[in-house]
Amino acid sequence: MIAVIQYGAGNVRSVLSALRRLGHEGVLTDAPDTIRKAERVIFPGVGEASSAMAALRERGLDEVISSLERPFLGICLGMQMMCSFSEEGDTEGLGIFPERVMRFPSGRGCKIPHMGWNGISALGGRLFADVDEESYAYFVHSYYVPLSPFTAARCSYDGICFSAALERGNFMGTQFHPEKSGSVGEKVLASFLEAI
Amino acid sequence: MLTRRIIPCLDVKDGRTVKGVNFVGLRDAGSALELAAYYSEHGADELVFLDITATVENRGTMVRLVQDVADRISIPFTVGGGIRTKEDVGRLLSAGADKISINSAAVRNPDMISGFARLFGSQCVVLAIDARRNPGMPSGFETIIDGGRTATGRDALLWAQEAERLGAGEVLLTSMDADGTRNGFDVDLTAVISGNIGIPVIASGGAGCEEHFRDILREGKADAALAASVFHFREIGIPELKAYLRSEGIPVRI
Numbered sequence: 001m002i003a004v005i006q007y008g009a010g011n012v013r014s015v016l017s018a019l020r021r022l023g024h025e026g027v028l029t030d031a032p033d034t035i036r037k038a039e040r041v042i043f044p045g046v047g048e049a050s051s052a053m054a055a056l057r058e059r060g061l062d063e064v065i066s067s068l069e070r071p072f073l074g075i076c077l078g079m080q081m082m083c084s085f086s087e088e089g090d091t092e093g094l095g096i097f098p099e100r101v102m103r104f105p106s107g108r109g110c111k112i113p114h115m116g117w118n119g120i121s122a123l124g125g126r127l128f129a130d131v132d133e134e135s136y137a138y139f140v141h142s143y144y145v146p147l148s149p150f151t152a153a154r155c156s157y158d159g160i161c162f163s164a165a166l167e168r169g170n171f172m173g174t175q176f177h178p179e180k181s182g183s184v185g186e187k188v189l190a191s192f193l194e195a196i
Numbered sequence: 197m198l199t200r201r202i203i204p205c206l207d208v209k210d211g212r213t214v215k216g217v218n219f220v221g222l223r224d225a226g227s228a229l230e231l232a233a234y235y236s237e238h239g240a241d242e243l244v245f246l247d248i249t250a251t252v253e254n255r256g257t258m259v260r261l262v263q264d265v266a267d268r269i270s271i272p273f274t275v276g277g278g279i280r281t282k283e284d285v286g287r288l289l290s291a292g293a294d295k296i297s298i299n300s301a302a303v304r305n306p307d308m309i310s311g312f313a314r315l316f317g318s319q320c321v322v323l324a325i326d327a328r329r330n331p332g333m334p335s336g337f338e339t340i341i342d343g344g345r346t347a348t349g350r351d352a353l354l355w356a357q358e359a360e361r362l363g364a365g366e367v368l369l370t371s372m373d374a375d376g377t378r379n380g381f382d383v384d385l386t387a388v389i390s391g392n393i394g395i396p397v398i399a400s401g402g403a404g405c406e407e408h409f410r411d412i413l414r415e416g417k418a419d420a421a422l423a424a425s426v427f428h429f430r431e432i433g434i435p436e437l438k439a440y441l442r443s444e445g446i447p448v449r450i
């Protein structure tokens with residue numbers, strides 16, 4: 001069973017649809033027991049970090065997530081919440097990745113949010129086994145995770161090179177939206193669905 | 197490098213596309229869903245659906261179309277037309293839309309922008325601005341609403357800047373002078389807006405040939421270009437357009 005964590009607002013239907021196109025049914029849930037029992041867990045994120053973290057804590061899901069041992073994928077804000085801290089609302093995160101999420105500096109000529117299709121490179125780890133270097137993925141975000149030892153893919157915007165994906169043990173995350181990234185995104189999700 | 201986006205726009209009534217569509221190879225050329233799937237498989241970076249009836253009775257039809265589109269395609273899409281309340285937005289987003297666009301209603305009630313941005317995030321709030329040349333305005337362009345019928349007396353650039361402050365995540369900018377002419381996008385309008393706000397701008401209105409896209413993305417500083425009939429009538433194919441833009445040095449996703 002694939003659990004898709006639902007903890008508030010956001011377009012989670014697209015994640016379920018993408019799974020279905022790959023022949024899998026996801027189960028939308030915020031129940032700790034269901035999430036613990038799942039073979040894989042997807043943690044989508046749309047919205048604002050501090051209220052999203054508050055919604056997670058309210059449901060006791062912060063501790064559940066950190067204790068999981070099976071393949072886990074955070075998407076966009078989901079990946080950012082897996083880090084130690086976010087400048088968005090000065091939010092303490094789950095601390096799975098010991099990184100600090102930063103805001104793109106404004107007033108440098110680049111538009112914020114970083115929105116649209118951008119190339120991903122230096123691909124490593126399990127999510128990108130079938131993806132070519134410099135493939136395009138769809139991003140929408142105003143905050144970014146700097147490069148780290150856990151960076152599994154890079155992207156650059158506004159002269160800043162940042163983590164397009166992270167991986168540490170069973171925990172994976174993408175800053176881009178695989179469910180909105182066409183055939184490239186499908187390959188990333190398919191690799192996640194095969195990850196052991 | 198972040199690429200410039202090419203966005204087909206589908207005008208929808210009762211789940212059907214209304215602008216003339218002349219497509220060979222679609223099972224049902226009038227089906228908005230079939231057309232959306234075709235575009236997503238043939239180079240479109242995003243899609244925009246405009247509900248041109250936008251009556252209360254038609255809301256259910258639009259939500260069902262959004263669900264079907266979300267199930268079928270794997271690129272982002274925006275839905276606009278008749279959106280007024282947070283319930284309207286919630287329904288469309290939970291049906292699978294990535295962004296919603298608002299236009300006249302936001303001019304009448306600008307707090308709508310901040311309200312939606314707070315509840316759903318700026319990334320999903322697109323402000324559509326219809327603008328027309330007016331030398332009496334500081335930027336030279338006036339905001340027009342009600343589908344071109346009502347001049348507001350508001351400067352288009354000042355409105356775009358206010359919308360950015362209120363939390364809009366993107367501006368969909370249509371030139372009422374260029375729209376339907378096929379003589380090219382309004383480069384002056386788009387450059388003055390895009391160069392003076394910090395959120396992305398989608399340029400719309402006037403596309404007739406490939407060079408027009410080059411001009412609006414280069415001189416017009418647009419982050420994305422939107423068109424309807426030149427794509428629907430197969431006068432311009434998106435893969436060919438993108439190959440051309442890349443040869444002109446404009447970054448696009450191929």
